[in-house]
Amino acid sequence: MNLKIKEKFPFFKENKDVSYLDSAASSLKLQTVIDSLNDYYVNNGTNVHRGAYKLSYLATEAFEETREIVSKYINSSLSEVIFTKGTTDGLNKLANSLANMINEGDEIITSELEHHSSILPWMNICEIKKTKLVYIPLDEEGRITIDNFKKVLSDKTKVVAINQMSNVLGHLVDVKSIAKLAHEKGAIVIVDAAQSVAHTKIDVKDLDVDFLAFSAHKIFGPNGVGVLYGKKKLLEEIRPFEFGGEMANSVNIDYMDFKDIPYKFEAGTPVIAEVIAFKEVFKFLNEIDTDKMFKHEIKLKDYALEQMKNIKGIKIYNLNSDSPLITFNIANIHPHDIVSILDSKNVYVRAGKHCNDLTHRFLKVNATLRASFSVYNTKEDVDKFISALNEASNFFEGFGD
Template sequence: MFNIEKIREDFPILKREVHGKPLVYFDNGATSQTPQVVIDAIVDYYSNYNANIHRGVHTLSQEATDKYEEARIKVQKHFNAKNSYEIILTAGTTHSINIVASGYASILKEGDEVLVSALEHHSNIVPWQMLCEKVGAVLKVIPMDNDGALKMDAFHELLNSNTKLVFCNHVSNALGTINPIKEIIDAAHKVGAKVLIDGAQACPHIKPDVQELDVDYYVASAHKMCGPTGVGLLYGKEELLNELPPYQGGGEMIETVTFEKTTYAGLPHKFEAGTPNICGGIAFGVAIDYMNSIGFDAIAKQENELLEYGTQELEKIEGLKIYGTSHKTSVISFNIEGVHPYDVGTILDKLGIAVRTGHHCAQPIMDFFCIPGTIRASFAFYNTKEEIDQLVGAVKKAQMMLV
């Protein structure tokens, strides 16, 4: 059974106060909070078996290596990748995207077309712009509508034999929109294009099956899934990862090195140059175990209730506008008429409520709506309706002070 009181006890930070008020943490879209079991795993690594991996015959190195590779298998099973070596452990979603973008610099040619959605985070726009500028490819945008949903008819019209790559987030970080990625993947494959899905915002809420999706590349970050910062994943189909050149050169990613020639290691090590975030990778596996122990069906149920309740209560405030009303995860992005979002966020902070304000690294979305940014309240399974009541009261107070 879903026991919210017990779950909240797992997160020590939820007991703290901010400006003398109990913390209400609604910035989960930026980073989720960390349960004690994950914190304990980090402390255990540095306290008991801190050593470099894959390189030592001594006991600590072997223990660290075993734990790290066990974490890779946990990630593989969670995302249902066919092989563990199709999981590249990275520094996060942005790093994962750049590995693929860098690799395609040797594959794309002038005149090839790359599609990105209008709902993307900057990390899934800028690398492709850089790539297109480098090779002479053409970047095209899948447009969005006023509800914050992609215009799928326009997407299908954009697809053609010149389309080589399609990039789309699974869930919009700014609006919470859940994109129809299976339709996007299947349609792209029909014209021979490959697809990368940015799952950073989806994975805290949804358990993706990369084989069922038939996705070519899928990327995500641990810190949005109750894990530590500085670690993430790149899933890629084996044959596609083998086609990509290494992103970085250094130790660990080599098979042999001479001054005349270097040969590269096989997957996954080809893309894991240097000493990785060992304890972060291990803690990522623990975080995945923790979320699965709660269950993603239970997580979805709790978060959907919070989304419905929060939407209902915030919509009662005169002059408040919500952006993104399509099918979505537990994100409410809104503004108050006549008030800058930063000013509202500052007052909410003084009342102990953490929200995100600004363009959320999705400036094209804000340009579409002709606004400087939004106030984004993003809920996690450990949040409560009582906290939403506090948010609503605080928004009303900010409105009275600022309008």
């Protein structure tokens, strides 16, 4: 990838020596995103959809332009894009709204690959509604296969809530085939695309899923904003997530009715600057060759893997993953000890459970290390990472005996 890409991320001005390998947790922010945030706060600051004066019109226009660019990017209709605070927010609100369609005896299908944002909202509803949570058995590598999905799919299935790309193992799930089968049973398919949005093209029409959620901060955008895509027909059917300003049409003492989608789902003042700035992410993605970007990330991962295999005591949990993340441990060394040593060498990786207890239980391990690669990473970052890992491994050698 062109080294000039780094110049688009101001992080590297102050942190020249940092090898940032934790983009799966949060990516770095584009300069254009930061400029846009600043521009709104300095030059505008008015509310959207409410003010009948010039600056509010301009803010509204800029806000709605983001909806347009997002909808084009994921191939949805304009009204199918709902702005949320992020993946967690979108998935929780959706689950709570769908809860009144769930009855005792229904089943919700999910997997042990889920981030807590994808699974806990449904665990909660299953507890309240006496509904069963059914897990797709994972294969040896920790993948969801279509054959295994068929084993749990039944006439009782009401909802399938799964990720498109695991945040621990990085496997890409065939959500298109899953949606096809689930729809034959009349089930609703909800996809957590928090990881996949940064590493694969998303076309909601092609996937034919019912709902899909992601966060801006995982793809070079601001914190506090995300998207929930929903199929028009379903969005029209379900009740709003929240009630408040700018989502109602008419309110009487014993009656309320709501605006059309997507506005019935956007109660209250949104995160205006963040939504406006999110547009810059899609401008960037449309400008660069995303296929090249995805290939660059995978190439770095493969380059790292080749060298990691030689580190004494290393266990890699996802040698064949589809995303640019490597999840691993080194025998007898606590992941947090390794992180500390890497930190001292300005190499940032993540340690812990990554908000995903179930996958760690599946792997039969308490915690893991995770290195994730993004568009701004280089071979030099990998070299620094490997050298720091070797140093950590040598330093702790013998400690666990």
